[in-house]
Amino acid sequence: MHQDKQIVPSTEDSAQYINAITVARLYYYQDMTTTDIARELNLSRSKVSRLLSFARDNGLVEIHINDPRDHPQQIEAELKQRFGLPQAHVVSVRESGGEREWLERVASHAASYLNRLVQSNMVIGLAWGNTVNEIVSRLTPKSTVNVEVVQLNGSGTTHSMSNAFSSEIIMRFATNYGARPQPFPVPAFFDYAETKTALWRERSVRRLVELQQRCDILVYSVGALAAEVPSQIHSGGYLDPQDLQAVTEAGAVGDIATVFFRADGSYRDIALNSRTSGPDLDLFRRVRHSVCVASGRGKVEGLRAALRGGFVNELIIDEPTARLLLESSPPDAPQAGAAGAQR
Template structure:
């Protein structure tokens, strides 16, 4: 009998291990290497799966509806991977932590020695870093995708890059430049500085890129922690069709970059500059992220998306309506 109180991430990992072992016939040592797990942990997951009755004619999971949403996302977008976590009604922080934990596990399954990992700031990225608990150390280099903003811990991308490197056992290279320059000319000058250019060159070819997906409409949006924007300009952005913030760039509803002055002063890589990354992973949670996620998906900026169930339900409903109208 399945335990419906089973932790989502444990159940998901258990499901993956059981499928690989019993349906695909992989050895436990092969699974351990594939998922970056210890052999003993793979053995424990299989034993626990047996005890819970998950090994039958097919692999059974208490989160089948979430797996169906994941398949729907992959089938209707350019995503190659999607992870949908349960939504806890009325508890935004729990939802954020669950999404962060799922993103951390996805990174641990995909990271390899020698990889470069590029990240943005943001609450969801910070939650992901908090849940990185590797079974072993990885020889990785973690770099920022944007310039830095000091202040709140989750906006300081250098701080997050250092913490991620520490948790994975690797090293970090930091950007010693502000996120917003005073002018486009100053932005160009800063990006050509040797220390900044070196980091951005690594980020362009990163093996894994972890990015938040920001909202620009709510007053509590983290975008306004990056750069205080007058109320009149906020209304103007919404009026121009701006729906999201991605790599600190303002993104239109259809996925294109907004022709807005703030974008021209960013000391950051543009979304088009990370298309060469092996896996661009977006992470988001909460109803305020529905339109931003739709915009980023419309722009085909991601390979993988980690999001909570209520948010993805609204995203799929909204995308279905737009496709119907089109």
């Protein structure tokens, strides 16, 4: 059990944070019961229980079980070594539970991790989609100040420039942290590259693009057409058959924020990328907390390519998918850092 995370509460919450830390110290460090703590601090037992829950939910307490039989820890170590990852989180799931259950468990873990990671004075970039939507629905409210939540890629289609699905993700994430939402009201894909180039000169759009470049945290998944839980960009009618055929013929195996890439991580000469609203994938290499959340066997090919391209710095993944990723990736696969430096 680890305590004393660097969390800066708002003034109105400071007393609750202090009380939660005090209770956590007595409970975990001195092995006092909730009854003994209640008596010593002149609190009710229910109040002590709520403070312990508050401490866990807000990252003041982390609990780690060190089990020598713990496969996820072994897999995490192998993922970090194989792909040069600074951080890897492997989530235990029931093998028989199915990919929908795996996604829910992974999303819950990611939500808890983000609640510890997000602090005041940060810029957070979200690539909207089914996985990020699952994460947002599991966040626990946390007070911060001066936080911006910016949408990384547009979501408009030929039928409508507005998209309730993506807008709701950005708004709910921002509301959870008392942050300022910054939606990106442009199409997911432009009909003409020239249109995108012209629009990117507009000051309003340029401000959002510049804000994306200042992100402290990026939250996203890898798009995959063949996943059991299909990617929104593939299942939501954003790409017509000609576009899908073109990216397939170009060798694309996945996308991040509507930017497609091949199995070796290359992406700059894929024609459709000149018409996408997503950021250059170099952004995902540069941001320290570039957090990719992936679940399901259909994600493996795209995820392996993203790792080879160096687009992932922190990975949160379910155990069966992680095992398949390692089994299908030769030990001499290029490390993320090395691959990223070459492109």
